[in-house]
Amino acid sequence: MKYSIQKATLKHKDQIISFIKTDWSNDHIFVKDKSFFDYHYKYGENLKFFISLDNNNNVIGVLGYIEYKTKDHSNDVFLSLWKARDIKGDSTHGLKLLDYLRKTLQPKTLSCTGINKKTINIYKFLGYTTGRMNHFFILNPNILKFNIAKTDNSSPPRLSPGMYSVESVSFSDMLTIQNIDKLCASSIPSKSTQFIYHRYRNHPYFKYQFFSINNNTQVYGIFITREIKVKNHKCLRVVDFIGESKSIKDCLKSLSFKLLNEKKYEFIDLLLAGLSSDDISFKGLQEVPENTNHTIIPSYFEPFEQKNIDIFYFTSIKSNYRIMRGDGDQDRPNLLQENK
Numbered sequence: 634m635k636y637s638i639q640k641a642t643l644k645h646k647d648q649i650i651s652f653i654k655t656d657w658s659n660d661h662i663f664v665k666d667k668s669f670f671d672y673h674y675k676y677g678e679n680l681k682f683f684i685s686l687d688n689n690n691n692v693i694g695v696l697g698y699i700e701y702k703t704k705d706h707s708n709d710v711f712l713s714l715w716k717a718r719d720i721k722g723d724s725t726h727g728l729k730l731l732d733y734l735r736k737t738l739q740p741k742t743l744s745c746t747g748i749n750k751k752t753i754n755i756y757k758f759l760g761y762t763t764g765r766m767n768h769f770f771i772l773n774p775n776i777l778k779f780n781i782a783k784t785d786n787s788s789p790p791r792l793s794p795g796m797y798s799v800e801s802v803s804f805s806d807m808l809t810i811q812n813i814d815k816l817c818a819s820s821i822p823s824k825s826t827q828f829i830y831h832r833y834r835n836h837p838y839f840k841y842q843f844f845s846i847n848n849n850t851q852v853y854g855i856f857i858t859r860e861i862k863v864k865n866h867k868c869l870r871v872v873d874f875i876g877e878s879k880s881i882k883d884c885l886k887s888l889s890f891k892l893l894n895e896k897k898y899e900f901i902d903l904l905l906a907g908l909s910s911d912d913i914s915f916k917g918l919q920e921v922p923e924n925t926n927h928t929i930i931p932s933y934f935e936p937f938e939q940k941n942i943d944i945f946y947f948t949s950i951k952s953n954y955r956i957m958r959g960d961g962d963q964d965r966p967n968l969l970q971e972n973k
Contacts, residue, residue: 634720636693638733641682643675648692649682656716663714665969672837673697673713673962683734685717685726693718696730699961700738701822709822710740711961728755742822744948746906746961753945761947766956767910768921768941770902770930771885773893780866781899783929783939792917795887797846797853804834807843810852819877821907821954829875832959833857838966841872844892846884853877854884857959860898863937869896871903873959881955882913889917902930904963906946906956935967 641649646667654664663670674681674697685694694717701709712734717727735743746766748756753763772782772789807813808826817824833841844856854876861868869892874881889901905913910920921930921941932942944963948954958964 634687634723636685636687636720636726638683638685638694638730640737641680641684641695643678643680645682645684645692646670646675646680649680649684649695652692652695652716653714656718657714662966662969669837669966673699683730683737685730693720694726694730696727696734698734698738700740701824701828708738708740709742710734710738710744711822712743712745713962715745740949742948742950742954744822744946744950744954744956744960746944746946746956746963748945748947750943750945753947756947761949762951762954763947764906764945765923766904766906766944766946767908768902768904768930768932768944769910769913770900770919770921771889771893771917772900772919773898774917775894775897776899779899781861781863781868781931781939783927785927790917792886792890792893795890796883797848797887799887799891800845800847802843802845802855804830804843807845807855810845810855811850812852816852816855816876820873820875821878821950822956822960824875829857833873838970839964844888846876846880846887853880856884856888859964860896861934863934867896867898869898869901870958870964871901872964873957874955878908878912878953878955881908882915885913885918886915900930904932904944904958906948907950907954 650664650670653661681698683696684692687693695714697714699711699713717730720726756763774789774791817826839859842858845852846854854874856871857873859870859872861870892898921928923943929939929941931939946956
């Protein structure tokens, strides 16, 4: 079969959504909520997709992406929705979409979270850094029975107070922080305040919270979090961190001590790649081991599934990177909300 690859425009929107419905899932959030599809991928008259078309101009492959543009015009790119039909005699259909994206966008860095574990060797062969994202968590030592989490540890370690103060801030408050541009640039991949506004403040489904971590007038980092409720119980998901990686340990310690005590969360968790447990280790911080059922820190809440999920990734960055749950499309709703 012959096919062509090109950048998608708005005229391809219905075809792409139809392809997602037939080749991915008819319950996909983008199938049920086209306005949410627009939020993710529409810009002007174009879509953040590369597509492959057969001789009849039918979509037979899609590759979506999220672009982090900053003031210096560098573009860090995360792949998102990627699916290509099998073509007899051509086992590289999906990789050709990737190659076309790379040549067209020429990204400064290219990454993807949520890849299939079976494909890791392919990405290694292509020269990418690959791995499993570390899933860290801090249990609330004041809770006797866990309902969202599952743990054999009946008495989690007591947390000691952090060295910084923690303040809930609005997005507008965040913009007044003196060193906000430096903090944004310190994130790897780097993020602009415009990106943060679109991704977190203006999200049509999720309500994200911003917490600045301070010492007097100096702000060392900003956590972006999302509270999750399961019946009468709740936990806190750290989605992103704006600031230098060397600061995340002490900032997380301060955040955990304050919010676990005040908000009664069962736990606080975060997904992280690029930093090891040694880089952020403190008393009370634990890591979900691979292939275990003894400790469960759920990742799926729509619908809720009390099981661990291993998240694998690749990136073109060789070292000194920090990928979190908010990067790419891992923190994305699955269920339609009628009154969002």
